[in-house]
Each structure stands twice: as C-alpha cells, then as structure tokens.
Amino acid sequence: MVIIIGLSLKMKISAKIVSQIYYQILRIREIESRISKEYTEWKMRCPVHLSIGQESVAAPLSVLFKNKKYEVLSGHRAHAHYLGKGGNLFKLISEIMGKSTGCSGGRGGSMHLIDKDVGFLLSTAIVANSIPVAAGVALSKKIKKEKGLALVFFGDGAIEEGVFYETINFSIIKNLPIIFICENNKYSVYSNLDVRQPKNRKIHKMVEKIGIKSVFSNGLNAIEIYQKFLYAKNYVERKNKPIFLEINTYRYLEHCGPFDDDNLKYRPKKEIDFWKKNDPLTFLEKKYDKILNKKKINNYKNKISNEINLSFNKAKRSKYPKSSIKDKEIYA
C-alpha cells in the first residue's frame, strides 16, 4: 500500500476546525492580555514571556494534539503551548503567582511549566536546552513502542545553539517520532536575525539539508499553520521519521514583561504595523466571516472571560507554598 501524504492547502477545512482554532487563539490572547494587565499589580513576581501575536502557532495543539500520547515540550515562552495543549489555566496563573496550587507548586514559575496529565511534559528557561530532551522523549516512545509523538517548540534564537544541530542529526539517525517547531519571530530579545544569522537565510531550507524533512508555514494564516501541523503529524505517524516546521510569526509585546516596548525602537514601526494589521484574529474573522460571526465571537469572549475570572480569582485566593530544602525535596 502506498501512503500518500499530500500537502494541499486547498484541502477543505470544516467550520468546526476554523472555530476551534479561532477560539483557542482568542483564548490565549485574552489570557495573556490579562496577565499583562494584572502584572502591574506586581503580584506575579517572576519573569514572563508573553505570546501575544504568536498564538496561532500554539492553537493547533488543541485540535490535533490533545491526546496525551502527543507530548509537548517548550522553552521560556511557553504559556501558549501549555494552554493549547489543554494545560489548566488556574494552575498556570497560580504558578506565575508562586502559589502552591501552581502546576510546578510555585517552584518553577512561568518558565518551568509542567502538566503531565495533559501531555505537557515540561518547559525550560535555557535557550534550546529542552530540544534534546524532547528527542529523548521521542526515543523513549520508540523503545516502549508507545503511540504518538513528541513536539518541541523553540524560537529562532535556539537555531543558533549547537545542541539544535546535534539533536536534529540524532533524530534523523534514529528515525525519532518528533516534530520540531521553530517559532521564528525574527528577534532574540532585542536582537534582529540580521546580527545573528546570515542574511536571507531560510531556516527551514538550511535544516532540510541536515537531512530532515522540513516544512514552512506562513504565520499570518492560522489555518495554514493548522494544515502544516496536520501534514507534519501524518508524516511522522506514517513514515516514522522526524520533521521540522518553521513558522514565521511576531511578538507584540516586549521580550520579557507585561508592556509593549515600541518606544525602544529596535523594531521598525512598519514591521510592527504590518503584523498587527494582519493579526491572526482579524485575518480569520475576515476570511471566515460566515463561520465566525459577531454572536459566536461574543459567546466565545464571554466564555473565556468567565474562565479567566474564575481562574485568576481562585489563584489569588490560593496559598503560598512553604519552603522546604529537605533532602527528600531534592532527591527522588
């Protein structure tokens, strides 16, 4: 039997999927915005790297990879992936607030999230260092003949760390079931790709030459992203090989923290405007106006707003953990 894994963007998309994707983008947007707003009460005392603008990269998780057999790992900018994967909002907010009800018991903070129950394996704060860990997760699935695959999210900066290449190489040799997702927002902190990588480099083309199947998705269109993820999923599950996915996207706020930092002028106004004009939510609203009508959107907003209010309030009322430095906390 020949398996054909087509990558046709003309594939028919159901209204349900459009709605689901839209809903998830909206949800992540609203949650991150609320974090941004409440941050200035200075009660969330840990660094936060918000994903506003980049939500559509995470949204397909909620449709395609909800099952626990799909295991997600991420880096410092992980809220969206955690939420997309079905992570619990209350536990996320608790964690950022340092409460005992946090997904990492307040020990990890925004950059160290975990929720094994939904297959969100972990996120780490050192650029690129969860990439090989994800490959290990994929390897363990092969060894244990588990179904599913591993997904790991990282930025364009991570492409500059040697461990990225080492991991891609190894994943090819071992045919690991893993999707590598590079969320290319063109910046590492305040530094443009130009000072960090060769001009005109196409990351996915370079990566392809290492020997791994590589796919690019236009990040302006959340449905295209969804389709590329679907393709990637089919590719890995049917071919038993790893795949690399580059998605270009844009962060609206500052690298770390709750504000926008357009005043610092490290990003051209034209560039910012371009991305905001093509915001994923507006894009979908326009393109699928039949599906995404006012009423539906308002319903979504209400539902999300309720979820947010409940979670934030509960998190605020939750207790701080007590410190323990006993050996049994440090050694298993």
Add this chain to the structure above:
Amino acid sequence: MVIIIGLSLKMKISAKIVSQIYYQILRIREIESRISKEYTEWKMRCPVHLSIGQESVAAPLSVLFKNKKYEVLSGHRAHAHYLGKGGNLFKLISEIMGKSTGCSGGRGGSMHLIDKDVGFLLSTAIVANSIPVAAGVALSKKIKKEKGLALVFFGDGAIEEGVFYETINFSIIKNLPIIFICENNKYSVYSNLDVRQPKNRKIHKMVEKIGIKSVFSNGLNAIEIYQKFLYAKNYVERKNKPIFLEINTYRYLEHCGPFDDDNLKYRPKKEIDFWKKNDPLTFLEKKYDKILNKKKINNYKNKISNEINLSFNKAKRSKYPKSSIKDKEIYA
C-alpha cells in the same frame, strides 16, 4: 574591477608544484611510518593519531600557506598539519617523546602541538574544540588588519559537535578570513559515518546551506586537493569571506596507536584495498611519471631519511624536562 575566481581543474600545474606536493606527502608518510615503527620501543609514551593515508590533505600547506600570516590550527590528528606547515621535525619527535626540546616542552604531547614561529598556532585533543578558536584567530586578524587567514583542520566526527555549526554561522556573519577543512575519513575511532550521520549526506552540501561557500575535493588526487586549496585561498583573500572545504580521505592505521587494526574488521576489506590501491604516492607517480622519476624519488627518500635519522637521534639524546607546578608555570 570584477575578480574572477575560477575553479578549473584543467589549470596547468607546474612540475615544481607536483614535486613539492609529492615530496611533502612522502615526507609525512616516512615520518609517520618511523613513528609507528619506533613506537613499539615504548619510549613515545603518549597517544598518537597517525596520518598515514591522509598526507595529501596537509601537503598543500607547504606550498600555499608557508607564510606565517597563514595560521593553522588542528585537532588530535595533527602531525601532518604541523609538518606541512613547516613545523620542526625534531621538536615534534621530542614532544612525542616527552622531552624538554619538544615544541610544547613535553607538556602537551602529540595532541597539543604548537609552533608559533611557523604559524602553527595550536592543536587540541577535544573533538571540534579548536574550531571556534580558529575563528577567533581569524577575527583577530580582521581587527588588527593583519594579512593572511586562518586554517583549521578537523575530522568528520567534528561535524557532529554543535560548536561546529555555531562557529560556521558566526564566521559568515562576521565575514571571517578562514578556511575550514574537514578531513572526511569516514570514521570516528571505530564508528562508521553510517551510525553517526544520515545516510547519503554530503557534508559540504549541508554546510553550504548554512550560508558558507563550500567546496569538495576528491582526496585520491593530491593535485586536485592542492587546486581546491588554491581556490579557497583566493576566495578568502579576495572576497573576504570564509570557506569550507571537504576532502575525502582514508586512514591506513588504527585510530590511535602505531599498528594497523584490520584484524578488528570494523572496516570492509574492499574499502581498505580500494584506498591503498589508490594511494596518493602511487597515484602521483603514475600520473606524473615524467616529473617523478625513480632518481628523483630516491633523492627525496634519502633526503627525508637523513632528516628523520637526525631528528630522532637528537630527540632521543635530549633531556626530559623537570616538573614544576609553581604558580608562574600556570599563570602568565
């Protein structure tokens, strides 16, 4: 003015150059063979990684890069590069014997060679870790507006270390004057490329996609290697950009030590035979029989044999260094 850097292999090669290249290959071969022979007196008490079979990669150094402004760095298998660059044979043998007259005073051994006077900057024993150091040397030349360029030699195993990619990336961004030379002998210790890198990967093609000019040379033909080096030199000096050169080659003896290890059978007999049949010396003797006649070769052999005898004898008579662990030996 348009500068054309041609890469025509039909370029006319002078008899002088053929002779020089042949001489250097022969010289390195004879020296390494003598080391191999005398090693079993167990007086050279340090690991040695011999270059027998791979000499033609180093030979062009003696013709094209003799000047001190060309600065060479290498790894664990460095004798050939040291010799090709004009390093002193007596100092090399002394170093391997641990004598105070060694190029590193007996402190470094075979894997840590240095001879600044001839522009052999250093070799190190950790796979790939002299690669970024070489890029730093190239950067310093740019800063100080020095002429020349840096050359760094490493194996196919080094391609697997992340630092290699990091360095290539940086050298492109900064337009560093450097030639990266990958001596691809298909093995890392006993491990075939197959268990370490994707099947059918062409290293130079992968590296090219990182964004650096890349060139491949057939390692069977020492004159082609010479020509590719010449091309690389012109490229770097005229374009002020880095270049990557892959040369396929073959090691005749064991990875580390004086013997052959064909009995271990980790390399197919056919493969070994193929390379030995196409030995660089025989290849040149056949192809340039007019230039390389018996008499000339005998002259060369005598000259080299004299050099070797003198150097070995002098090294044997040389003193061992005294140990000092005083602070002034460790801190400059």
Add this chain to the structure above:
Amino acid sequence: MPKFKYITYAEAINEALDLSLKKDPNLLCYGLGVSDPKEVFNTTKNLQKKYSSERVFDIPCSENALTGVGIGCAIKKCRVVMTHQRLDFSLLSLDQIINNASKFYYMFNKKIRVPITIRMIVGRGWGQGPTHSQSLQSIFSHIPGLKVVMPSNANDAKKLLISSIFDDNPVIYIEHRWLHEQKGRVEKGFTKKKISNANILKRGKDLTIVASSHMTTEAIIAGKILQKNNIAAEIIDLRSIKPLDFKKIEKSISKTKRLIILDSGFSFGSIANEIISSVHIRSYKLLKHQPIKISMPDCPVPTGFSLTKNFYPDYKRIIFECEKMFSKKISYEKNKNQLHDVPNKEYLGPF
C-alpha cells in the same frame, strides 16, 4: 578636581570598559545584548557607538563557540571581554573555559597567553529561579589556570575589571545583579587593583567575618549591629576567590580567634570550606570557637515569592550565629517590612 566620583556599580563597570576600550585598540567586548537598548543593565552603555560595531557587538545565541572565538582572539593578543547576562548560560561553554582557556598557558609551555575576561551576572529575586541565579564560583575556582573575582562595590568593580582585562590569564569576573544599582565612591581614571588582595572593610578584634560580592552587604549590616552590641567584627571582603588572599584571613583570625564565612554558593563544596579547611590545616588549634559557614542551602533556588523568603542567608543569620558564639542576646531593630525579592524599593521586575 576631585579624584573620586559617586556612581553605581553598573556605571563603574561601564567606565572600566570604556577606559579599557580606549586604552587598547584591539580590545573586543561582546555578548548577548551588549548593544541592545538595555545594554546589559547599562554596563555596556554607549560603547558600541563610541568604539564601533567591529569591537563592541551583539552575538548569536552560541555561548560555546563565542567563548572559543574569544580564546582565539586572546591568544593573538586581541583581549576580549565577553558577557553572560546570567552565569547559568556560561555552563554551555565549560569545555572552552576548562579544556582550553585554563590550560593553554601551561600545556603549551608558556608560549601563548589567554587574556580573556568572562563577565557573568548572578541573578537573584523576582522569580529568577533555579536556572537564572546560580553562583558557581566554586566550579571555576577549582580549575587551575583560571582566576575568579567577585567585586562587592563600585570602586572594586571598576578597578578589578580593568585589572582582569589587562591580566594575561583567563579571568572569570562575577557580578551580582543586586549590586548594579548600588552607588559608591569610585576613583577616577584608568586605575587597577591587584587581583589577589582581599580588602578589610572594617577593623575589629572580636570576630572575623569573611564575605564577597553581594554577601558583603549583609556582613556590613551585621557588623554595625554587632558593634552596637559591643562586638567588634573585622570584615574581610575577598574580592578575588582565586587567587585567595588567605594570609589576610589568617592574620585576622590570629587576632580575633573567631571566624564566620559567608558564601553565596551552594554549601557542599563551597569556597567557605576551602577557607575553613585551610585554617584547620595550618593552625588547627587557633580558634576559640568552631568556624561558622553561612552559605546557600544545597537546594536548587526556587522561583516562587514565598519560597525565596528566608532562602538566602542574610545579616540576621549572622546575628543568630553570633548569639550562639558569644552566648549573649543581641538586640537590633528588625528591618521595616521591605520585600525580600528586590534589591531596593524602586526595583520592579521582571528582569
């Protein structure tokens, strides 16, 4: 004209870099963020503008290669100052630091030198957490061939940085994020301070307190409280961890016969042990009371607000130990309820 000015630790570092870049036209200064709008907490302010992007530049996220590049420059007599915004990021480059930089001078028989300075900033507070707040001076000072300095105030920060840069050895220069905004009286001009000279911050006859970097801040507070309670503590600021000025410590304890060491590193294998062990080996009967080691617990640093409370040793710990040591109650006003996870009131996260 006054010989001093009153500037912050960050400004002092900036001045040291500025003067050094001016002095040595081949000096390079690079690291993630050195030319970005925040300029590494202002420590690299204006340097790129002044000295060009050839010499002062931002880098890719490639800590390992860029350390090797720095070593390559250094052996060619282009000195280098490389910066890590957090010490933790330098762990990616330990092969270069340990297998190359620290060993070249000795193993190449003194034929090359590696004048590279690696700035590492230790984070603290505001949820820096386990991977943004490690103070690993122990690891670096264990390696022969490296020097390790940890300035505690603006004047030392400036002079020790200039000395580090113009030292012909690899120097690990460890800053503390909570010191950057502290002001101090700083000598003007291109001035150095010998690496290996501890500094007596306060004289006293009853007790020797050894500290370094941000820990000296706590030692000073404790010193004042103790003084009011008729205990005269001598406070020694190590300045450099390696070489370690053991002589000055020995001299002090032969007078005070009592020793407390503050260490910002994890307890097991901390430099505090090196000092206590040396005291024990060289004059094992000298002390009237067992030496006290006050260090970070052997536990990853948690992120949450409540968890870091009482996690870091502070002046109260010193007082507590002194109460036992001198068998007396020591009275002091508890600090007004300042938040424990910020260096000062003006500080708002997240960085």
Add this chain to the structure above:
Amino acid sequence: MPKFKYITYAEAINEALDLSLKKDPNLLCYGLGVSDPKEVFNTTKNLQKKYSSERVFDIPCSENALTGVGIGCAIKKCRVVMTHQRLDFSLLSLDQIINNASKFYYMFNKKIRVPITIRMIVGRGWGQGPTHSQSLQSIFSHIPGLKVVMPSNANDAKKLLISSIFDDNPVIYIEHRWLHEQKGRVEKGFTKKKISNANILKRGKDLTIVASSHMTTEAIIAGKILQKNNIAAEIIDLRSIKPLDFKKIEKSISKTKRLIILDSGFSFGSIANEIISSVHIRSYKLLKHQPIKISMPDCPVPTGFSLTKNFYPDYKRIIFECEKMFSKKISYEKNKNQLHDVPNKEYLGPF
C-alpha cells in the same frame, strides 16, 4: 555453588550493565564506542549483541545533545546509562547536567524524575595529559540534585552501578582507568549497594585515612607499611562523594583523633576540604594533630613521561606525612623500579 567470583573491575561493570539490561527492558545504554571492537575497555562487551542495537548503541560526537536525550528518556521512565570514555568530554554537556538533570525533580515539584547514570572514566598515565585525565568530582558534587559515586574495587563497581542505574536521580558514576584491570571478589547476581555508605576497608585506632576510587589503592599500601611500623590506620573508602557518609568519618576520628584525606581532584576546592571543614565545624577540638590533605596539585596534568613522575600523590606521600604526624621514622622497602605511568606491567599504551 560459591556466591562470589573473582573478576576485574571492567568485568564487574559489564556484569552490572548486563544484569540491569536484563532486569529492565526499557533500560538504554549508549555512548561513544559502546558497540565498537574495544567496547569501552570491555565494560560494554557483548551487550549490543545481547540486547540489540535499539537499546545499546554507539552515538555521534554530540555529548551535549545525547545527555539531553538521556534526560528525556529518563523522565519517561526509560532509564539510561551514558558513557564518556574520558570525564573531560562531559564538560560539553554541563548545561544539560546542571541546568536540567540536577534540577528537574525539585523545580517541577517532584512530578518527574531523572534516572540517568552518566559513566565517566578518569584517565591517567601514558601521556593522557591535561584534557584526558581530569578528576572533577568536586564540580559535580557541588550541584544539588546530583549524586556522585566513585567505586574503588570490582565488587563496589558492580553493586554501585546497579544501584546508580536503579536510583531515581541523576548519578555521576566515576571510574578510574587504572582500576579496570584490577581483579576482585565480586558477589554474584543482581545485587545493590546503598549509595551513601562509606566502607571501612581496614580497622585501626591510630589514624583515619579517607580515600576513594584509585586513591584507596595507595591508602591500602600505606596502611600495610604503617601496620608494620606499629601504626594502626583505619582506612575509609568513601564510595560515594555525594551523599557523603560523614558520620562514618566522624566516628572513626573520634577514636583515632588523626585524619589524612586523599583526593584525586585538584587541591583548591577539593572534596577533601569539604570533609576537613565539616570536621572543624562540628568538632573543632577533636583532632590531636592538624588534618592532612593529600590531593592533586593545582596544576593542569602534564603529558610527558618525566613530568608525571611524582605528580600524582601516592603511598609514599602518606608515609611522609605520617612520619611528621607521629614524629617517627617509618621504614619500608621502596617499590622495585616499576614505571610510574602504567597501572601494571602488562599495560602498553597508547590508550
């Protein structure tokens, strides 16, 4: 059937791996050379053949990624044993070991465990030189969350390796190249030894000698010589550096009142200091004589034959210190002129 057999340290390791691979079908064993003809000095002999190349395999030269891969497997309950033919190569992977493996259990609130064992072999002799012979247990044991074991004999090598593999924490398992060929009486079967239990190799009332790994070999020789000279040394083999069995040391010195510590690491910041410091802090008046630290000098290890002579501390150093400690001449036959850079006569380089 006898319960013991007489095999080498390398064979004991091989047996531990074999039994563990059999016990746990998800256990992986990989590293450079594990399936090559030399099979890591025979320690991984036949394992690939027996357990397939899925579970036992050679890797690319990518120490950093493969450590991360091991961590990823481990959190998914696939235990991993990774091997470095030299400890020095592990320096490429310290970000994974320190920022990830050591911290996951605590920072993720005990929700994941990292049962990875990283074997590291310390080289010595035959020109191993500065980058193939470092014994950096100090660095690893400074990090909370890691365990560090250093077996000194075949039986411990086997039992501690099994324990390390089935421990739910990251364990750094440090072997010494010169022990691989040493034979010992090894218990048969799948047996473990608790990590954190030091071992009293010899009882004595006059002096406590603490050692670990290959250094115990020297301690044993010295112990015999001392015995003949009427000095009864108690020899403690640490077995694990972290956790450290300080209780056993304390008990011994409260009897002997004298302490010598052998450490194969560089002196400054060595674990010997941790022990001496703990003794000083907990019972600073106990010893009748100052404690003695015998360690490697603070100097990169040179390569040349003549330079490594007298570079490594040996039993003669112990005797020398004891002569001072007990103020008496100790007589012993000097060893026949055996070469100092090989573990035994059969050994011929270069590896």
